[in-house]
Amino acid sequence: xxxxxxxxxxxxxxxxxxxxxxxxxxxxxxxxxxTHARTQLLDDLNKQRQTWLxxxxxxxxxxxxxxxxxxxxxxxxxxxxxxxxxxxGARAAWQALKPLLHGMQLEFxxxxxDPDEIANKLARLDLKTTLINLISKSGDTLxxxxxxxxxxxxxxxxxxxxxxxxxxxxxxxxxxxxxxxxALKEGYATLPIPKTIGGRFxxxxxxxxxxxxxxxxxxxxxxxxxxxxxxxxVSQPITTNAPSVFAGLHYLGYTRRGLxxxxxxxxxxxxxxxxxxxxxxxxxxxxxxxxRDGDRVFVxxxxxxxxxxxxxxxxxxxxxxxxxxxxxxxxxxxxxxxKLCVPASTRSFSPLxxxxxxxxxxxxxxxxxxxxxxxxxxxxxxxTLLIPNVNPxxxxxxxxxxxxxxAIVGELYNIDAYNQPGVESSKHAMYSSLGRxxxxxxxxxxxxxxxNVIF
Numbered sequence: 001x002x003x004x005x006x007x008x009x010x011x012x013x014x015x016x017x018x019x020x021x022x023x024x025x026x027x028x029x030x031x032x033x034x035t036h037a038r039t040q041l042l043d044d045l046n047k048q049r050q051t052w053l054x055x056x057x058x059x060x061x062x063x064x065x066x067x068x069x070x071x072x073x074x075x076x077x078x079x080x081x082x083x084x085x086x087x088x089g090a091r092a093a094w095q096a097l098k099p100l101l102h103g104m105q106l107e108f109x110x111x112x113x114d115p116d117e118i119a120n121k122l123a124r125l126d127l128k129t130t131l132i133n134l135i136s137k138s139g140d141t142l143x144x145x146x147x148x149x150x151x152x153x154x155x156x157x158x159x160x161x162x163x164x165x166x167x168x169x170x171x172x173x174x175x176x177x178x179x180x181x182x183a184l185k186e187g188y189a190t191l192p193i194p195k196t197i198g199g200r201f202x203x204x205x206x207x208x209x210x211x212x213x214x215x216x217x218x219x220x221x222x223x224x225x226x227x228x229x230x231x232x233x234v235s236q237p238i239t240t241n242a243p244s245v246f247a248g249l250h251y252l253g254y255t256r257r258g259l260x261x262x263x264x265x266x267x268x269x270x271x272x273x274x275x276x277x278x279x280x281x282x283x284x285x286x287x288x289x290x291x292r293d294g295d296r297v298f299v300x301x302x303x304x305x306x307x308x309x310x311x312x313x314x315x316x317x318x319x320x321x322x323x324x325x326x327x328x329x330x331x332x333x334x335x336x337x338x339k340l341c342v343p344a345s346t347r348s349f350s351p352l353x354x355x356x357x358x359x360x361x362x363x364x365x366x367x368x369x370x371x372x373x374x375x376x377x378x379x380x381x382x383x384t385l386l387i388p389n390v391n392p393x394x395x396x397x398x399x400x401x402x403x404x405x406x407a408i409v410g411e412l413y414n415i416d417a418y419n420q421p422g423v424e425s426s427k428h429a430m431y432s433s434l435g436r437x438x439x440x441x442x443x444x445x446x447x448x449x450x451x452n453v454i455f
Contacts, residue, residue: 005397008242019379037411051196055204056227075131078214081110082135085199089208092274103216110144139179225396247408266331267308275305285417309367328382
């Protein structure tokens with residue numbers, strides 16, 4: 001693999017180049033903590049507490065996923081029903097790789113209970129040629145399960161109860177939960193979600209792999225890219241491997257410089273959804289009230305998903321002249337598939353003659369570089385992730401890069417990056433307001449407020 005799949009250019013993160021950057025002394029002094037963080041991640045893997053680092057090595061799962069995909073290859077569309085970690089990764093990969101693919105069309109529902117969205121999607125879909133991949137670890141997440149029950153009812157009316165099961169694949173817990181029980185009862189094909197991998201770290205499990213396999217993604221290449229990134233993290237010096245450097249600089253930016261907003265800004269339209277996947281990963285993993293010692297810390301940067309060059313014209317003014325509280329990370333795709341140029345005839349129009357025969361990717365690269373320079377000139381830290389192009393391997397490397405980086409930042413903050421108690425408390429209040437058995441009533445005021453919104 002002569003060309004690196006991913007490289008982190010961090011020059012504009014350091015105080016020598018950017019007024020509000022990180023000093024080299026501060027970063028050097030972090031080496032011991034970074035080493036401990038890596039040791040902790042590997043210890044979590046070895047003791048089977050967290051196993052997402054091992055996803056690239058699971059050949060048995062790849063075989064299982066491909067065999068099931070092949071059994072279902074008569075379908076033209078795969079409808080993915082999930083929310084958050086159960087679908088954001090597949091959405092990101094589908095958008096990024098879609099021009100390269102020749103498999104099933106992917107559609108997505110379950111991320112919201114907006115009745116108009118669901119009704120419009122059902123009106124467009126031919127359920128007779130649609131495979132439904134329902135993804136829920138527990139099987140009781142409100143949004144995807146309520147959506148699924150509506151889609152399932154429509155499917156049964158169309159093809160009959162006896163035949164509807166062939167249209168459904170349930171990706172869920174291997175042994176427990178409401179969806180596991182329903183799948184056994186109805187005879188749905190199932191794929192596992194490991195107990196030791198949380199939703200936002202699950203894109204390289206069956207959660208992401210099955211819909212992507214249906215779409216035609218080469219899973220071996222995707223996992224090869226992830227494995228390359230994981231192995232670099234394990235083997236390279238802690239102060240030079242990309243995810244550790246990224247994590248360390250963002251930790252120091254937050255704790256030493258008050259840079260509490262972390263912006264991810266890919267300069268590629270087909271990586272827009274990747275920014276949404278990153279946003280959940282960063283927010284749910286790092287936004288915590290308590291540290292591991294039980295102390296109240298109220299820690300967590302605010303992640304922002306931006307898009308270059310579009311958001312140069314909607315956000316850059318704030319980033320260059322607003323509060324000094326942001327780190328901006330660009331993703332630059334060095335080579336695009338299409339080689340579109342501004343027409344040579346533009347020479348005849350003097351105000352724009354300089355653009356004649358200039359490639360659009362050249363313009364996009366110039367825009368990214370100009371944005372980085374504008375930030376540098378106003379003292380705003382920024383860095384760039386460079387990938388040679390968008391393909392399954394580079395995408396796998398990107399997924400693994402951010403999963404490692406967020407886990408390291410969690411270790412540096414001394415928090416549990418894998419739980420989400422704030423999300424669970426909101427679920428409790430929601431279930432209570434809807435009268436779910438076993439959930440204590442909320443206060444009367446909260447119940448009225450939620451019911452007014454819902455009903």
